Amino acid sequence: MAQAAYYEGNRTIRHGPGELVEPKYGEVTLKISHCGICGTDLHIYHGAMDARVEMPLVMGHEMSANVHQLGAGVENFVIGDKVVVMPLAPCGECPACAAGHSHICHNLDFLGIDTPGAFQSYWTVPAYTLHRMPAHLSLKHGALIEPLAVACHDVRLADVKAGDQVVVLGGGPIGMLVALVARQAGADALVSEINPYRVDLASRLGLDAVNPHETDLTKLVLQRTQGAGADIVFEVSGSQAGATVMTELLRTRGLAVVVAIFAQAPKIDLFRFFWRELRLQGVRVYESEDFSAAIELAARGTLPLDDLVTDIRPLKALQSGFEDMDKGGQVMKILLEL
Amino acid sequence: MAQAAYYEGNRTIRHGPGELVEPKYGEVTLKISHCGICGTDLHIYHGAMDARVEMPLVMGHEMSANVHQLGAGVENFVIGDKVVVMPLAPCGECPACAAGHSHICHNLDFLGIDTPGAFQSYWTVPAYTLHRMPAHLSLKHGALIEPLAVACHDVRLADVKAGDQVVVLGGGPIGMLVALVARQAGADALVSEINPYRVDLASRLGLDAVNPHETDLTKLVLQRTQGAGADIVFEVSGSQAGATVMTELLRTRGLAVVVAIFAQAPKIDLFRFFWRELRLQGVRVYESEDFSAAIELAARGTLPLDDLVTDIRPLKALQSGFEDMDKGGQVMKILLEL
Numbered sequence: 001m002a003q004a005a006y007y008e009g010n011r012t013i014r015h016g017p018g019e020l021v022e023p024k025y026g027e028v029t030l031k032i033s034h035c036g037i038c039g040t041d042l043h044i045y046h047g048a049m050d051a052r053v054e055m056p057l058v059m060g061h062e063m064s065a066n067v068h069q070l071g072a073g074v075e076n077f078v079i080g081d082k083v084v085v086m087p088l089a090p091c092g093e094c095p096a097c098a099a100g101h102s103h104i105c106h107n108l109d110f111l112g113i114d115t116p117g118a119f120q121s122y123w124t125v126p127a128y129t130l131h132r133m134p135a136h137l138s139l140k141h142g143a144l145i146e147p148l149a150v151a152c153h154d155v156r157l158a159d160v161k162a163g164d165q166v167v168v169l170g171g172g173p174i175g176m177l178v179a180l181v182a183r184q185a186g187a188d189a190l191v192s193e194i195n196p197y198r199v200d201l202a203s204r205l206g207l208d209a210v211n212p213h214e215t216d217l218t219k220l221v222l223q224r225t226q227g228a229g230a231d232i233v234f235e236v237s238g239s240q241a242g243a244t245v246m247t248e249l250l251r252t253r254g255l256a257v258v259v260a261i262f263a264q265a266p267k268i269d270l271f272r273f274f275w276r277e278l279r280l281q282g283v284r285v286y287e288s289e290d291f292s293a294a295i296e297l298a299a300r301g302t303l304p305l306d307d308l309v310t311d312i313r314p315l316k317a318l319q320s321g322f323e324d325m326d327k328g329g330q331v332m333k334i335l336l337e338l
Numbered sequence: 339m340a341q342a343a344y345y346e347g348n349r350t351i352r353h354g355p356g357e358l359v360e361p362k363y364g365e366v367t368l369k370i371s372h373c374g375i376c377g378t379d380l381h382i383y384h385g386a387m388d389a390r391v392e393m394p395l396v397m398g399h400e401m402s403a404n405v406h407q408l409g410a411g412v413e414n415f416v417i418g419d420k421v422v423v424m425p426l427a428p429c430g431e432c433p434a435c436a437a438g439h440s441h442i443c444h445n446l447d448f449l450g451i452d453t454p455g456a457f458q459s460y461w462t463v464p465a466y467t468l469h470r471m472p473a474h475l476s477l478k479h480g481a482l483i484e485p486l487a488v489a490c491h492d493v494r495l496a497d498v499k500a501g502d503q504v505v506v507l508g509g510g511p512i513g514m515l516v517a518l519v520a521r522q523a524g525a526d527a528l529v530s531e532i533n534p535y536r537v538d539l540a541s542r543l544g545l546d547a548v549n550p551h552e553t554d555l556t557k558l559v560l561q562r563t564q565g566a567g568a569d570i571v572f573e574v575s576g577s578q579a580g581a582t583v584m585t586e587l588l589r590t591r592g593l594a595v596v597v598a599i600f601a602q603a604p605k606i607d608l609f610r611f612f613w614r615e616l617r618l619q620g621v622r623v624y625e626s627e628d629f630s631a632a633i634e635l636a637a638r639g640t641l642p643l644d645d646l647v648t649d650i651r652p653l654k655a656l657q658s659g660f661e662d663m664d665k666g667g668q669v670m671k672i673l674l675e676l
Contacts, residue, residue: 094565095565095567096589096590099589099590101590101591101615104590104614104615106590225433226433227433228436228437229433235608243608251433252434252437252439252442253437253439258608258611258612260612261609261612262607262608262609262612265605265607265608265609266605266606267603267604268603268606268608269600269603270573270581270604271601271603273596273618273619274596274598274599274620274621275442275620275622276620276622277619277621277622279617279618279619280611281611281615282608282612282613282614282616283612283615284613284614284615
C-alpha cells in the first residue's frame, strides 16, 4: 500500500496514503527504499520556509530507490535499476545556467522542497536527475549519497590537497562528511563541535575532534601548523562564533569555505582578510560530477558510513525523527525505510 | 640643506633639518624627488596608529628618487639612477615568508611606518627594495608607482580578464587606479563614489562613474549585465554600505576583492555567498612583479596619471596637505616635491 508523509505546517507531519504519479515523457517513477532526514527538512518542519513551500508538502531528497516505471523517451534505465536522484531542476535559461552553473540556477526547483520529494512510496522525477548505483552499494548507503555529494562538492571547490591542514567547524552530518572526504583527499582534518556526543562520534570515525568550549581551538591549530595556520576552514556551524574563529585559524592566503546557511549576516573580520590575503568561497549543493564522485567513494567502502546512521525508522516515524533532532542530543543521520 | 617632516603626535607635523644616514652594507642612500601622501599617512597623522609607530616619525613611501650614495656590496645601481622603492622589509623566517608570501610577512617592517620613510631629503634603504625607472618616466609619475603597484596587485590577484564586468566601490586614488588598471586589462569598469568631485574626475579619466546616493547601483549593474551581475567587485570604500552592496552586485561565482582597510568588522551576507557560490579575496600591498608591472604600465604612457595629481607642494606643506585631505573636498593625490 502506497504511503506518504505530508508536512502540513505548524510542526505537523501527517502520515497517510500515497499516490503514484504516472511518469510523463522523459520522467521515471521510482520505488523509494530509504530516505534520510536533512537539516533543510528540519528547517521546513520548523516553519522557517513556509513562505517558499506549498502545503501539504512531501519532503525528502536524501534517498535511494529502484526504478519502478519508465515514461516515454527514457532509454538509459530499466525497471529495477538501483538509483539515486540529484534533486535539482534548473531552468536552463537564466544567467547562472548560461554560465554553466545550473546547479545554482536563479530559478532552481529543488525536488522535495519546491516540488514533491521522496518521503513517499513512489516518486516521479525527470530521468536526467538519476544516477545509477553500483550493484554492491546498498540501498541504505545509497541514501547517504546526496549529503556525501555535498561534501564532495565542497572539498572539490576548496581544492583540498594531500597534506593540507583542514579544520571543519561544526560536526553534524555534513561537517563529518566534509572531514571524511577531505581525509580521503589526503588532508589532515580537525573537527570542532560543541555537542559532546558528536565529538565522541567524530573520534570513533577516526577524526581528530575537539570541543571549542573546552579547548582553545586557535591555539591548537597554530600548534598543529607550527604557527602558520590552517590551509582551509570549512564553516559548517552557521554561527557567529564560527564566522569569527575562521579568520583566526587561517594561514596567509588560506581559504574559508562557507558551507552553512547563515540566516543572519554575521560580523566578519574583513581586516584579517586584507591583512593575511585570506580567501572565502561559498559552496552550495553539488554538480553532476560530485554525485558521481560520491557514488564512487561510497562504493569503494572505505568511508565509515554505517557509523553516521544513528538509526533507521519506518516512514511513519518522520515526526518523531524531527522531534529527536530538535532535542539535539544523540542523533546524527536518521534514515527512514519505506 | 637637507630637510625632513616629522610626525610628533597630536596631528602635528614639524618641518625641520634632515639627516643623511650613511648606507650600511647592502644599503643605498637616495635623494628623494617626489613623495605622495597616502591614506595610511593620513591615518597615522590622525593618531590611529600611535601604538605602532615610533615618534617622531618620518612618514612617506609613495616616492621617486635618484641614487645618491651606495653602501658596500651594492653592485646593480650607480649614483644618479632613477629609482622607486618597494617599501617592504620582510623577516624571511616566518610561516608567510616560508610560504612565499613575504609581502605579507608576519613580522613585516613597512618602510615609512615601522621605520623612517621618504618625507625627507635623503632616505637610506636596503638595495633589495629598489626598482629602476625607465629614463623617459618622469620622477613626478614615479611617485605614483607605489599606489599603482597596489592596483596592479589587486587586479592580478582578482584575475581580471578582457570583457569582465568590474565594479569599484570607492573612487579615491586606489579605487581610481584599480579601475584604470582593470580597464587596461580589457575589463568594463564602473566606479561608485559618493564624493561628487571624485565622480566628475572619474568621468574625466574616461571611467563610467556613478554616485550611489543618486543612482540605484544594483539596478544599474544588473542592467549592464543582462541580469547576471558583475564578475568582480573591488571594495575600496571600507564602509558597511560597500560591504553590503558588494554581495548584491555579483554574478554566480563572482569575486569580491577586499582592498579597503576595515577598522570595524562589517556584517556580511554569508547567505548570499552560499546561495550564489560567491568568492572573496583579501589583497594587501604588492609583490615585486606588481612593482615591475606598475613601472611598465606607467612608462607606456597610456594611463591619465597627471589627472590624478591634484597638486604638487613643497615638503613643508605636508601638514596643510593632511588638512586638505581631511576636508574631504576636491583632492585626489597630493605630491610633495623635495
